[in-house]
Amino acid sequence: MTNFKHFTDKKNVLISPIFILLLTGCSKTENSSFTNQKDMSNIQYKNPKVLFDPTPFAFAHSATASGNGSYVFISGQSGGEGLEHRLSDDFRGQVRTALQNLNTVLKASGLTTDNVLKITILIVDHDQDKLKIWTEEMNKVWKNNKFPASTLIPVPKLALDGMLIEVDAIAFKPL
Numbered sequence: 761m762t763n764f765k766h767f768t769d770k771k772n773v774l775i776s777p778i779f780i781l782l783l784t785g786c787s788k789t790e791n792s793s794f795t796n797q798k799d800m801s802n803i804q805y806k807n808p809k810v811l812f813d814p815t816p817f818a819f820a821h822s823a824t825a826s827g828n829g830s831y832v833f834i835s836g837q838s839g840g841e842g843l844e845h846r847l848s849d850d851f852r853g854q855v856r857t858a859l860q861n862l863n864t865v866l867k868a869s870g871l872t873t874d875n876v877l878k879i880t881i882l883i884v885d886h887d888q889d890k891l892k893i894w895t896e897e898m899n900k901v902w903k904n905n906k907f908p909a910s911t912l913i914p915v916p917k918l919a920l921d922g923m924l925i926e927v928d929a930i931a932f933k934p935l
Contacts, residue, residue, distance in 0.1 A: 808868040811861060812845050821865045830933040832869045836882070836926040837861035838918070847922040851890055854924045855897045862927055863901070873901055875931040876908040882926040886914035894925075 805820035807813060814821055814835065822834045838861070839854020840847050848854055862879075866872060883890055891912070898907065908929070918926050 806865070806868045808864050810843075810864060812840070812843050822869055824869060824933075829935050830869075832866075832871060832875075832929075832931040832933065834862065834865050834929040834931065836880075836919075836928040837865065838920070838923050838926050840920075840923070845920075847920070847924075849922070851924050852893050852897070855893055858925050858927045859897060859901050862929060866929075866931060869931070869933065871931050871933055873908075874904070874906065875933055876929045877932050878930040879908050879910045880928050881910060881912045882915045882918060883912065884915055884918055884924045886912070 804824045806822045806824070807815070807820055811821060819835050821837075822832050824830045824832045837858050838845070838847070839857040840861075841857050848857070862876075863873060866875065881894065883894070894912070899905075902908075918924075
């Protein structure tokens with residue numbers, strides 16, 4: 761409980777209204793964050809039928825939250841092909857497939873690679889040859905040279921044996 765006896769002398773007469781305004785402002789901030797929580801009910805999850813069902817593994821291929829636009833958070837897409845998630849031993853083949861899978865998830869949300877703001881790339885046993893391959897394949901997909909922000913992280917292993925690359929992304933769709 762606040763002790764208001766400190767606000768009774770003349771020096772603190774001006775502080776009292778400021779204190780009340782501050783408290784009022786704090787309560788409005790708390791209410792607006794509650795309103796934002798209600799807005800989160802507009803989240804949509806998409807799992808394209810041409811990709812494997814990720815729900816047994818506790819994730820979705822993408823999640824969208826609406827505001828002045830829609831952000832789409834795309835889970836890591838590997839170089840696994842088809843519903844069986846077949847993995848080639850060829851790094852370039854997995855890179856191409858991972859980028860195709862990323863494009864499939866983007867299309868399911870009505871987006872293209874132009875909407876991608878950020879990607880994260882995980883490469884097993886990364887070296888300069890793999891970086892060269894990644895760069896060549898990126899240039900084939902992002903033909904307009906408007907590349908997204910990205911982070912490449914060398915890793916010793918990924919989720920499944922044989923996975924050589926995984927790419928996740930954040931995209932934006934203006935309303």
